[in-house]
Amino acid sequence: MKDVMELLVNRHLNPEAPVLLTTVSGVASTKPRLITYFDSKVSAISIITTKSFQVEVNPGNREPVICETSVGNFGNSVGLRNPGMEQALYEIGKLRKEHTFSSYLNVSLSANSVEDFITLVKAFDEVADLVELNFSCPHASAGYGASIGCDQNIAAEYVRLIKEATKECKAPLFVKLTPNVDDIGVIAKAVMDGGADGLVAINTVGPIVHKDPGSGFPILQNRLGGKGGSSGHHIYERALSAIKEIREACGEAIPLIGMGGVSTGAEAAALIASGADAVGIGSALGTVDQKVWPEYLSSVKREAEAIIRGEDSVKEQSTTYIIKHRQMAYEKHQVIKREQYGKDTCIITLDGTLDCKAGQFAFLWIPSIGEKPFSVAHNKPLTFIVKNRGPFSADLCGLQVGDEVFVRGLYGAQLNNEITKKALLLGGGTGVAVLPSLAEQLRRQGTEMDILVGTSETVEGKALLEEELFTYGAFTCIADEGRPGRVLDLLDSISLDDDQACYLVGPEVFMAIACRKLLGRGIKEQNLYLSMERTTLCGIGMCGECACGDRLTCRWGTFMQYDYLAKEAPELIAYD
Template sequence: MMHDSMKPSLKAYLTGRHERSRNAPHETPVALTTVSGVATTQPGLIAWCDREIPDFAILTTKSFQVAPNPGNPEPVICETIPGNFGNSVGLRNPGMTVALEQLRELRKRHSLRAYLLVSLSASNPDDFITLVKAFDGVCDGIELNFSCPHASSGYGSSIGCDPHIASSYVRAIRENTALIHPLFIKLTPNVEDIGIVARSVMEAGADGLTAINTVGPWMHTDPVSGTPILQNALGGKGGASGKWVRARALECVREIRQAVGQHVPLIGMGGATYGTDVAAFIEAGADAVGLGSVLGRVEQAAWPMFVSSVRQTATTVLAGKQSAHQSTNQSTPPVQHMPEKDMVRQERGMAYVRHIVLSKVMYDEATAVITLDGHLECQSGQFTFLWLPGIGEKPFSVAESEPFTFIIKVRGKVSAALVALESGDSVYVRGVYGASLTIPRTDDALLIAGGTGVAVLPDMTRRLAQQGTRIRILTGTTSTVSKGTPALLEAELSQYGEFTCVPDDGVPARVLDYVEKHVETSVPTEVFIIGPEKFMARAARLMLSRGIGAEHIHLSMEKLTLCGIGMCGACVCGERLTCQYGTFMTYDYLLKEMPEFL
């Protein structure tokens, strides 16, 4: 493994590849990269991809801005046709201060094998200058986002659509920074002549180019509801990525190469799915090729094998051992068999199903138990998304698969609208996502849940009971309910074990005080904890003090998730995507991968 200090510069690496590819293409290794906004959006995933996927030569961050940006409300990613995606994340990011701290810590803990390309976004030269100065010390290269089609006015493609504006930004950055690392400009395809823009930014002082960002913005309409899916200031329009932009991406790469000549480092991307696509980008003039949306169609555990197969196929095609026959609008691989094809999901992973509300029972003034028609098999550790067109979507655990039941507490706009539903109303469900919790064999199990986290327990208690486990269930609630009113799911859960509900009565997490004073634990006992992160961390420390081993303490890490298919990286827990591996993580894993949580 090459140490950071032993690597040539990113520009030198790509330029060297470029020279070799033009002189002896059969000897040229294929260079692959992640793309901004997909997969390597969090430090844990950057570290994991660097270690586990040696076929990625370059890892690209999400676009960072000076100030934190909450982005657009969900849904922000959709898939209306298999392999074709719409997105309107809106440059959601933690801001410069947090991002810098995270990347510095990443660099401190990991000597990166791959090149780290940091993407930056701003709406004026001064902010870009601030960002470039700040991130130049933690990167191997900087990518300026002149291309996002669904950002606020002044950002992204607002810059990249005008060669005069784009070149003036690059020139200002060069004149006002002592930039150490190469400067790449990410170009938008939404222009009449991308070559003119490419040439203008190179003449202004750029070191290389990246193309393309998403096409559009387009309207993305759900085939079931007939309504727009995305929500933003553009009236629901969002960028298009995936298979349907491949033809345009290849066209842009060819135009750029023709406009800037053979010496400019060029990273091509846009709809690359298989190795034959990668070969086509390199034949069009790219020095490295990005894999983006396709990673949302492949399980995280299979990413290393998938990327390796893509690279091997591309190398074979470029060496002339297979005919590329690369039709730009082709939907199936042209070679007879490629292992990577077997790893790519062929159906929609984000398809909505319409359900009807059969009943709603208010547990308290802000919490509803909602039953829908139909059923959906969903076990502990898995989750779904509930979507109300025009309002938004959020992930929820399924309390019961049949009858199909959710427990929802008002926390924001979407949950309030869900609680306001009445019998006969429609709601759209997608999923399930995540892996089911593997229930360990144990004589004793202690289940601790706070608030609506109780929804995770019914499936777990049934499976524990089936193996003869003694079960104790403790739940906490902030609700104020009438005396004698059963606790949430009390009837369902108490049939499987000893059930106790402890109201907070003004003392947050009072159920943990009850556990500390009244609940004895034997060793070994498997402990399952569900609730807010601070609640779970405190409960876990209490169990450790009782002598329970860290590997026997399971926490449900219900992280923020935007897509559910592994594309956005938002739900990563350490190095694992909860939408892939499920929400439950053991304390010993968290101690190693997320010590800041504990």
């Protein structure tokens, strides 16, 4: 392992040393492929921080877990969602074997007992350059996070016992502090006296109830009555004061990673001037398109270094990458039509419109119930197809004409495809909701279409959206008849041209089998487009849940070409 302590101390002692930027726990670098993305493609990042791992799997809170109540100001209550120690250790260990890191890896850990922290520190020691004890999460369950970090005696005793039991471990132990205390300097001094090797500050401020400015309803969904931490611009001043207080209390020798609302080079430089040795960039990544994260973070680093050197004129480029509107704003709609399709699917039509393109999606929110992302079946009037799969979709299917529902979005980017003379559109299940916008785009490109749809059931002999899709090209619907994916049998005999494109929507295993058949028929990898409708919690790139390889569908769009997936995310197109 590399010596991260030496790097941080050198930055503190040498003002001319390069500025060190880090990712923060729970934002962006939350998946294995996103960790390697930051290491390989984002040269401005020196330290990559994982999400906080616990001994056992934690599903976290129900959505919404992230909200934006004003431009660039966020609330969050993810609830320490993580895959648990065993899976996380396997994933990071695999990364260490397959990837040579140029950055340092900070593994964040969360527990509600000394014993569990000791277990975690020992387990991750071999794969971490440093470990971060999360004593700071403001929306964790009782006994976790800020429940520890708010009491100087408890925090210090935790550190002392953990250090004593992990003397053989090589990774330095950093403690992440909460700002939600009367004197953060006192807490910082206590944990350093207890044996911590360094500090991280601050975590989110709060918790508070985050209300939607339009409706007045609380947004976040959790066991804390909707309370969640605050991050983004509105905590920056608190971060500055906290770093200064910590440095004054602990002296110049301690390594200190600072964060909290930083989005520009000037703000990073100010945090360093207050006493930080490295600067974390977190919520700001939700205000910048992932496609330009490397350029954005390089500009933050470059500007901060120029300011620290005392250059008279520093061009502020970092702000040009920042999205200036509220991306997570909700719009109220009323249900104007509700149709039941079969036993467990309904078609919900709302007043109003959205200009949704193929590859984009929106979120539906029912206050105090939850939210989920959905493809838009029709723009005018705004229509969604909902399959009853769980508590939230059951509530959506239970809506009646006149009921209110809120929509946010759009998210993702329009499909960027090569124009071909012919195309095959293949849909399965409620994935057909994507097909109308896709077919409209292809029609405008002059593409001749064959449309195949597989369905578990038909109503009055017709498939979902059949009447509309029939107008775009030759349409064929195949019922499963007890064998899911029966429509795929047609791919063995249907007429195909070598240079035509094929667009696939539906469950991932459905698309994976289709790809195998189509490749066997001579379709080129780059002419295969798959609609990867991954789970996402935010839609703006913060949670990382919608990663396909190192691309986030909430920014790149849901359509991914087979050749990209085969190289960057082969597990998503594999099947047994």
